[in-house]
Amino acid sequence: MVVVRRAAARVGVPRSILHYEFDGAIARFLEALGIDVVLSPPTNREIFLAGKHVVIDELCFPIKIFVGHVAYLATLNVDRIVVPVVVGHVNDRVFPCHPRCRLADIVRALGLCDETRLLSPAFRFDAGGLCAEGFHELARSLDFSEKESHRALPTPQTRDSRPVVPSAPHAGPSVGIVGRPYVVKDAWANNHLAQRLESLGCRVLTEDGVQPIGYSPEGTGLHFDLAARTLVLAGLWDRDPEIAGIVFLLPFNCGPDGDIARHLQRTVDTPMLTLVLDELQSSAGLVTRLEAFVDLLEREPVATRGRSR
Amino acid sequence: MKRRVWIGIDVGSITSKVVAIDERERMLASTYERTRGRVVESVKDSLRKAVGALVGHAVAGCGTTGSARKLVGALVDADVVKNEITAHARACLSLHPDARTILEIGGEDSKIIILRDGVPVDFAMNTVCAAGTGAFLDQLATRLGVPVERLGDLAAASTRDVAIAGRCTVFAESDIIFKQQTGHRIEDIVAGACRSLVRNYLNDVGKGKAIEPPVLFLGGVAANRGIEAAFEEALGVPVTVPEHYNVMGAFGAALVAKETVVSATKMRSLDEIRSSDFRAETFTCPHCPNACEIVRFVESGSPVATLGGRCERWTAEATRASVPVHGTESTPT
Amino acid sequence: MNHFTFSWGSNYIAVRGLLRALGHELATPPRIGPAIAERGTELAHPFLCFSGKLVLGQLAAQLERGDRRLAFMSSLGPEACRCADTSDYLRSLFADCDGFTAHRIGGGGFGDALSNLRSHFGFRVRRRDCFRAYAVFFGKVDLLHKVDKRCTALRCLSSTPERVRELEREALDLVDRSAGPFALWRTSRWFDREAAGLPLRPEPPSLRIGVVGGEHILSELDSIMAVVKGVAERGILLDWRSGFRLLARTSEERLAPLKEKCRPYLHSAPSTSEIFSCAHATDFIDEGYDGILHVYAFGCMPQTALKPVLQRVAQDASVPLLSLSIGDRFAEEGLENRLEAFIDLLEARKSKGATK
Numbered sequence: 001m002v003v004v005r006r007a008a009a010r011v012g013v014p015r016s017i018l019h020y021e022f023d024g025a026i027a028r029f030l031e032a033l034g035i036d037v038v039l040s041p042p043t044n045r046e047i048f049l050a051g052k053h054v055v056i057d058e059l060c061f062p063i064k065i066f067v068g069h070v071a072y073l074a075t076l077n078v079d080r081i082v083v084p085v086v087v088g089h090v091n092d093r094v095f096p097c098h099p100r101c102r103l104a105d106i107v108r109a110l111g112l113c114d115e116t117r118l119l120s121p122a123f124r125f126d127a128g129g130l131c132a133e134g135f136h137e138l139a140r141s142l143d144f145s146e147k148e149s150h151r152a153l154p155t156p157q158t159r160d161s162r163p164v165v166p167s168a169p170h171a172g173p174s175v176g177i178v179g180r181p182y183v184v185k186d187a188w189a190n191n192h193l194a195q196r197l198e199s200l201g202c203r204v205l206t207e208d209g210v211q212p213i214g215y216s217p218e219g220t221g222l223h224f225d226l227a228a229r230t231l232v233l234a235g236l237w238d239r240d241p242e243i244a245g246i247v248f249l250l251p252f253n254c255g256p257d258g259d260i261a262r263h264l265q266r267t268v269d270t271p272m273l274t275l276v277l278d279e280l281q282s283s284a285g286l287v288t289r290l291e292a293f294v295d296l297l298e299r300e301p302v303a304t305r306g307r308s309r
Numbered sequence: 310m311k312r313r314v315w316i317g318i319d320v321g322s323i324t325s326k327v328v329a330i331d332e333r334e335r336m337l338a339s340t341y342e343r344t345r346g347r348v349v350e351s352v353k354d355s356l357r358k359a360v361g362a363l364v365g366h367a368v369a370g371c372g373t374t375g376s377a378r379k380l381v382g383a384l385v386d387a388d389v390v391k392n393e394i395t396a397h398a399r400a401c402l403s404l405h406p407d408a409r410t411i412l413e414i415g416g417e418d419s420k421i422i423i424l425r426d427g428v429p430v431d432f433a434m435n436t437v438c439a440a441g442t443g444a445f446l447d448q449l450a451t452r453l454g455v456p457v458e459r460l461g462d463l464a465a466a467s468t469r470d471v472a473i474a475g476r477c478t479v480f481a482e483s484d485i486i487f488k489q490q491t492g493h494r495i496e497d498i499v500a501g502a503c504r505s506l507v508r509n510y511l512n513d514v515g516k517g518k519a520i521e522p523p524v525l526f527l528g529g530v531a532a533n534r535g536i537e538a539a540f541e542e543a544l545g546v547p548v549t550v551p552e553h554y555n556v557m558g559a560f561g562a563a564l565v566a567k568e569t570v571v572s573a574t575k576m577r578s579l580d581e582i583r584s585s586d587f588r589a590e591t592f593t594c595p596h597c598p599n600a601c602e603i604v605r606f607v608e609s610g611s612p613v614a615t616l617g618g619r620c621e622r623w624t625a626e627a628t629r630a631s632v633p634v635h636g637t638e639s640t641p642t
Numbered sequence: 643m644n645h646f647t648f649s650w651g652s653n654y655i656a657v658r659g660l661l662r663a664l665g666h667e668l669a670t671p672p673r674i675g676p677a678i679a680e681r682g683t684e685l686a687h688p689f690l691c692f693s694g695k696l697v698l699g700q701l702a703a704q705l706e707r708g709d710r711r712l713a714f715m716s717s718l719g720p721e722a723c724r725c726a727d728t729s730d731y732l733r734s735l736f737a738d739c740d741g742f743t744a745h746r747i748g749g750g751g752f753g754d755a756l757s758n759l760r761s762h763f764g765f766r767v768r769r770r771d772c773f774r775a776y777a778v779f780f781g782k783v784d785l786l787h788k789v790d791k792r793c794t795a796l797r798c799l800s801s802t803p804e805r806v807r808e809l810e811r812e813a814l815d816l817v818d819r820s821a822g823p824f825a826l827w828r829t830s831r832w833f834d835r836e837a838a839g840l841p842l843r844p845e846p847p848s849l850r851i852g853v854v855g856g857e858h859i860l861s862e863l864d865s866i867m868a869v870v871k872g873v874a875e876r877g878i879l880l881d882w883r884s885g886f887r888l889l890a891r892t893s894e895e896r897l898a899p900l901k902e903k904c905r906p907y908l909h910s911a912p913s914t915s916e917i918f919s920c921a922h923a924t925d926f927i928d929e930g931y932d933g934i935l936h937v938y939a940f941g942c943m944p945q946t947a948l949k950p951v952l953q954r955v956a957q958d959a960s961v962p963l964l965s966l967s968i969g970d971r972f973a974e975e976g977l978e979n980r981l982e983a984f985i986d987l988l989e990a991r992k993s994k995g996a997t998k
Contacts, residue, residue, distance in 0.1 A: 044597065056946070056949055058949070059946055085910040091751065098943040099946070101912070102908075102916075105909055105951050108954075109907065110950060122909075186618075208476075228434035250690075253689055254689060255941060255943050257689070258689030259687065261517070262687060266517075266734070267754060271328070283617070288434065291391075291392035292432055293432075295394075295395040295429070299428050515688075
């Protein structure tokens, strides 16, 4: 086994998937250990294409983006690249989708870099974030002691738990964006949705302004983790009179999100726009839909909500 | 005193439409032309035909819509640039205030708009797949060697149900060839293809939408009685094709302009527009790995507006600040 | 009480066996074909796996003819994917259907399954009866699998493939009519005798192809897999080693050696479906099979995630792999073309004496 001189270790972290799901916890952990963390840049077209060209087409849009980030890091002068995977919720009834479990194996199979450069800690998670074992596994593989690992464990980011009601009156409609964190927070993936909505006069909300979201929506029988979370958040916003509209981001070929799309359309009363995200959708089409949606929100006074549509 | 008119221009990927309405929102003139890839010339031509013929009228406002709405808006200095979903909804509601569903099938895209109590509450657009659009019929007409305008009559003469398979125009074409080879009547094939288009439309754009009567059917494809019949069969409710079914977008843009413009119009005179050397040029920005495609509108050698780009780099070029693109001008496109 | 179910291949026979052992009846699901696929596609979101669309198509067809009490098999755990506990999901999809009820039969183990039966069917089910019903169920699952595998192999090895197909039909019918464990045992013996008595071709198979992939597609008999299995009659041996039990999680003891086999390629929490596919592929390679066929439903998440891994496994071993995704188009021609081309490739390699 090659012993890495810890103080000198540079570790690449892909800015994708788990990085967004868990508020960059892995990067923060590595920094706390004293590692020089190299985070890949925010997604851009070049990074995406690097992923798209190597991975099979049937896999969903976000996986292609992730692989692109790893491919990019492989070209840099880093000693190791972290490809973390989630293996399940602590209670064993909520599951990550199979591609997210398989990330490390896929990256290895694609041969993007020498296998010895890859670190693939496996994490369990709950509503509070990633569980400690995965961090310890990562620290061990970098030759840190358990004590050092404990000291470096990231605290859950304090989420702003103010209610969503805006403090200052806002002229335009408030729009909430629901979806997997790694498309909601990845501006390239969502084609700068938040910025576009803001330029149309909207106040944009994401889950960051909401209290920790659980994984178990009642009575849906669905157990895919992020799809379940999306339902919970959409339900919260649907009941909130301040939210005029909801935008649901649906990555291309995402099975779990496809499952809930119909359910959302049937059960959410608030006007909702479903946007399928992939690299082929035109910006012009997106702009048209957003403009029409904002027009619709502006014409439909919030007081009329609750009528059957 | 000159009578006031409002102009609506709808330019999409295949056709451009111009409408002029009067104070009482009656249509005074309309044109419907194939763009044939030359947007600027087509618009100049259409304006000349529609507006140039109006005598004793003064333009009080102008609105543009359609996928080229920003380009045309910059060309004519429109008062309002409005997306085509809102424009179509506005037009339909003015003529049929009780409409609850709008089905629209254009040359290369299709839309559905759900209205309740005179207000749009939901919509969907298809811009990825051609199976539920006019392109499917164009292909069918070419394959069968008939003009696309005749397809409706052929479908009406069908006597037998023929199912055309495939969720994709390419696969459907294979099946159509096969049906021809195995001796099916052309009328039955066309009717089957119409049902196939309707099925693809409902499965894609219409999926999960609460389609309730009264149902309006718009767009160039609405001229095809075979499609109208296929919709009625599939939905089980009557479907109405309004009188100006193929220029509703332009009509809607004109209505929005009429509602919005309170003082003098910004629209340039027809002479100015006709003599303008307005053009669009496209280039790839080399400044970052995103490699965005930038569209720059140029007139008399200077840039007047830009579209495209994920950052603000190119928007500073715009000199015609009056181009009202509803707040998106300085936004990544 | 009459129930209906959705089914992949013939496993409805096992469900029927379980219900009959408890005094209930089950309607035969409609044959899978383009009409079912079409109907399911209309109901489903495009991103739902093709197997799921076939399920929805079957459900819709049966609801239309008035059936209302759905009993379906599933187990909990990652391998079951979205079908784990979809009663609520299905109910919401068919909310307009008056009187529609959906009962999941199955669970994380026998205890769960027992309490499911009791709660869903709302009658006092004796533990002994349940035990017997599940014994019948598992007996039929295993026997159906044996019949499927053996008959597919015999279509290659026997000189009378039409008789093999006949035998398969007769066997399925007999399995369906076998009410209890003893009858099942007799049926199994009868099948073994009949199969052993078939005349064999003198020449060995020209090629041996190992089949791995999604359980739901592998168990399809009539339509999709009929094309694949038709290949056997050209003297090509097709082998697959599933055994994925629908009711309970496959035990850790059974999975552990398989996981060990996959270790170089699969690390983090592979689902049962992925473990089976990868381990069996490794077995086929070790046993010198000429090629691997990977068959799965389009949109099947575990199998799609596995595909690049399998490609690497095959590449490292220099064994040709064909990955066939069965999808919306339900097109046999494309399938046949690709299979034929793959077989041509394997034959050419073999005749050139290609080695690993």
